[in-house]
Amino acid sequence: MKLFSFWRSLATYRVRIALNLKRLTPDEVIQVNLMKGEQRAAAYRAVNPMMAIPALVDGEPPALFESLAIIEYLDETHPNPPLLPRDPRGRARVRGLAQIVACDCHPLIVPRVREYLEHEFKLDEGARNKWCAHWHVAALAALEAHLNDKATGRYAHGDAVTLADICLASHAAGAQYYAVDTAPFPTFSRIVGELSAIDAFARAHPLKQPGAPAAL
């Protein structure tokens, strides 16, 4: 397996967690420096036309793309430990929680969007960071409401780690990037605390990757 990665990418963080949980180690991790725009280079565009990471090559090309699609692929090809519950309602809840993060918030704060705000709308860093923080808080409020449910256990859905927890962890890292206080969301914060103690999550954290700063 060949993973296209970058320390700061929250979507790649999700895939790294899933790989760790499945005890899979890519043969090669290729750095795509988002801060230098390397995702737009012709070579990478041929790998992933959306010019975003992660991408994962498993055996023959073409590369797999989109973090949630990649994680479900890993879950289908390496079923243990499972990242989705077995019952359809539970699966829908887990996927729904994951999509609050990966659809409703994260796409709004990726490099291409922040660059549009800067170059097209001429917004300064303060306005851009406020934007990023705003969407994190909106998703946190929705997540917290959903997590105040009997379906929540030690983790987001019962007592086993799922795709929802992977996305909660990436959302917590994003909140940290934009100095969003997660204390007003106690169930979210409790679960993220539990997750940070799991080696598969800790090792995958953005700040533990090559090229990452020592602290934000």
Add this chain to the structure above:
Amino acid sequence: MKLFSFWRSLATYRVRIALNLKRLTPDEVIQVNLMKGEQRAAAYRAVNPMMAIPALVDGEPPALFESLAIIEYLDETHPNPPLLPRDPRGRARVRGLAQIVACDCHPLIVPRVREYLEHEFKLDEGARNKWCAHWHVAALAALEAHLNDKATGRYAHGDAVTLADICLASHAAGAQYYAVDTAPFPTFSRIVGELSAIDAFARAHPLKQPGAPAAL
């Protein structure tokens, strides 16, 4: 089943297509007028804390939420016709194509985002529409590159309709909202043409729903 819907919602359009393909008819369709902000009313917020549609109640509450999660739930509980291929690589491709639409583009143009651009950034309608069109074009370019592949058939993945086609159709409707020319994306356009001839797609179209204008 009870569906929370609105004619203009592209995410709800996707769920309507899936319901039609599965020959399911909700017992009740509840209109949530996004143009009047009804998605933020306390009554609806209790249904879906993200304050977005669709939501689907199937039997007992709580409601299912997030369009892709709902569609996978429908596919798992009503397997025929299947909306995903059987092989993991094919499933990953179909989910990835769907997520280019539902994660990389659509979240950027929903009401809460357009309202933020208007009220916080004080951007006029022209700038807002340019923003919406921009993200549609970015996704169209990525989709077209992916569709130029031998895995594409009559539809986005082979000759059977999948979740990817559902998202292509919603993307085409979004492109229409923002006057985006899809002609430079011939494979996308060809497939959307095929889809528009399918009754399950045609009946679900935004302009065929209660409250929709006769034309855009």
